[in-house]
Amino acid sequence: MKEIFALVDCNNFYVSCERVFNPGLEGKPVVVLSNNDGCVIARSNEAKALGIKMGIPAFKCKDLFKKHSVYVYSSNYSLYGDMSQRVMDALTRFAPRMEIYSIDEAFLLLTGFTTANLTDYARYIKTTEKKWTGIPVSIGIGHTKTLAKVANEVAKKYPRYAGVLDVTDYPQLDELLDGVDVADVWGIGRKYTQFLNRYGICTALQLKNAPDQWVKKNLTIMGLRTVKELRGISCISLEEIPAPKKGIISSRSFGRAVETLPELKEAVADYVSRAAEKLRAQSSATSFIQVFLTTSRFNGPQYSNSSSTRIPTPTAYTPELIRCAHKCLNKIFKPNYRYKKVGVMLTGIVPEDKIQLNVFGTSSSRDRWKTLMKTVDRINARWGSNTIQFAAAGIKRSWGMRQLRRSPRYTTQWSEIPVVNLS
DNA sequence: TCTGGGGTCCTAGGACCC
DNA sequence: TCTGGGGTCCTAGGACCC
Numbered sequence: 001m002k003e004i005f006a007l008v009d010c011n012n013f014y015v016s017c018e019r020v021f022n023p024g025l026e027g028k029p030v031v032v033l034s035n036n037d038g039c040v041i042a043r044s045n046e047a048k049a050l051g052i053k054m055g056i057p058a059f060k061c062k063d064l065f066k067k068h069s070v071y072v073y074s075s076n077y078s079l080y081g082d083m084s085q086r087v088m089d090a091l092t093r094f095a096p097r098m099e100i101y102s103i104d105e106a107f108l109l110l111t112g113f114t115t116a117n118l119t120d121y122a123r124y125i126k127t128t129e130k131k132w133t134g135i136p137v138s139i140g141i142g143h144t145k146t147l148a149k150v151a152n153e154v155a156k157k158y159p160r161y162a163g164v165l166d167v168t169d170y171p172q173l174d175e176l177l178d179g180v181d182v183a184d185v186w187g188i189g190r191k192y193t194q195f196l197n198r199y200g201i202c203t204a205l206q207l208k209n210a211p212d213q214w215v216k217k218n219l220t221i222m223g224l225r226t227v228k229e230l231r232g233i234s235c236i237s238l239e240e241i242p243a244p245k246k247g248i249i250s251s252r253s254f255g256r257a258v259e260t261l262p263e264l265k266e267a268v269a270d271y272v273s274r275a276a277e278k279l280r281a282q283s284s285a286t287s288f289i290q291v292f293l294t295t296s297r298f299n300g301p302q303y304s305n306s307s308s309t310r311i312p313t314p315t316a317y318t319p320e321l322i323r324c325a326h327k328c329l330n331k332i333f334k335p336n337y338r339y340k341k342v343g344v345m346l347t348g349i350v351p352e353d354k355i356q357l358n359v360f361g362t363s364s365s366r367d368r369w370k371t372l373m374k375t376v377d378r379i380n381a382r383w384g385s386n387t388i389q390f391a392a393a394g395i396k397r398s399w400g401m402r403q404l405r406r407s408p409r410y411t412t413q414w415s416e417i418p419v420v421n422l423s
Numbered sequence: 424t425c426t427g428g429g430g431t432c433c434t435a436g437g438a439c440c441c
Numbered sequence: 442t443c444t445g446g447g448g449t450c451c452t453a454g455g456a457c458c459c
């Protein structure tokens with residue numbers, strides 16, 4: 001039996017989250033900006049229609065924003081994360097097997113569903129999601145994940161599908177693929193698009209019909225997998241349980257240029273704390289830590305560098321990781337530069353229960369820090385992140401992120417909960 | 424003035440081993 | 442004079458995703 005995948009994708013997710021709590025934004029051009037209010041990362045259809053491109057720096061759109069009264073928001077990840085969870089929770093009711101693919105997308109496995117009409121079922125899911133969460137979704141259905149993605153793209157693009165398209169058992173599939181730009185195929189990015197176009201491959205159909213050997217040679221076996229999936233051969237399976245991360249990165253641009261070592265150390269300690277928290281959340285420890293820093297790519301004297309160190313006995317103990325990270329930072333810091341960003345990367349991640357203690361490590365000291373970290377994590381989970389933090393991460397954090405237009409954290413902070421006025 | 428953050432996988436090439 | 446070959450591991454870099 002051929003498998004059947006449905007891809008459920010939230011429409012303009014961040015914008016839709018803002019609209020749930022501010023219905024006045026309906027029908028208006030709305031954009032959401034990246035950290036530091038840097039780039040446009042989400043746009044309502046009205047904003048797309050104004051020609052505002054994905055990823056464009058906000059300062060380049062100032063005039064356009066003003067002229068068309070665009071509603072502009074800083075990203076509000078507390079809100080989006082929480083809304084995402086609601087959407088996903090609701091989705092679990094519609095299929096026993098599902099993979100959460102990203103903050104705004106999930107694959108449902110509909111193989112073996114006896115429902116006579118999958119399109120009707122998808123419409124039902126769409127309506128229910130909207131009713132329960134306020135978030136509009138589009139749904140594409142196909143025999144492979146890649147085809148479900150294509151179906152979703154098409155469903156979103158042409159109003160006649162009203163956000164739902166099933167391409168299983170679909171005789172005109174080739175005609176449909178002929179109308180899809182190869183750049184819109186999952187797995188084909190900018191570089192591959194340029195490359196393929198040079199060889200006259202411009203549509204999904206042309207890619208589907210490209211020779212295997214040629215594809216494998218030029219697009220690696222990943223590209224070949226994509227091609228096979230376009231042909232209806234499922235090569236990418238459903239991953240219900242997320243695999244533990246092999247690397248954890250924490251980095252952020254500063255709200256302003258930072259020049260002094262003490263401030264950089266604060267930021268590094270802050271990012272290490274976040275990364276270590278994620279590490280512990282997946283019950284892992286790390287054996288390799290890397291610190292990197294960079295000035296702005298766009299102006300001023302440029303400098304970037306990185307330094308790393310191996311940790312003999314893998315750990316998830318924040319103070320130890322901060323010590324290692326500061327050592328790395330000292331090695332690469334050069335005065336008289338205006339730094340824009342620092343970051344921390346943890347790799348060589350191993351499951352916490354598989355750690356080989358070295359001759360000097362005693363398990364009792366490990367037990368002590370484990371208990372300590374568990375307590376810190378529990379308090380922060382209960383009362384909000386950074387309720388307890390390490391002093392090394394700084395209190396004032398004048399280098400912190402700029403977020404001038406963040407909406408309230410409606411669903412995760414009691415003090416910001418919406419108030420209904422009945423008078 | 425102002426340009427995000429966090430992941431995955433594959434490949435090539437060098438070091439090293441027998 | 443003659444200068445192998447195959448395997449593994451690691452890293453850097455490049456492609457992709459959201």
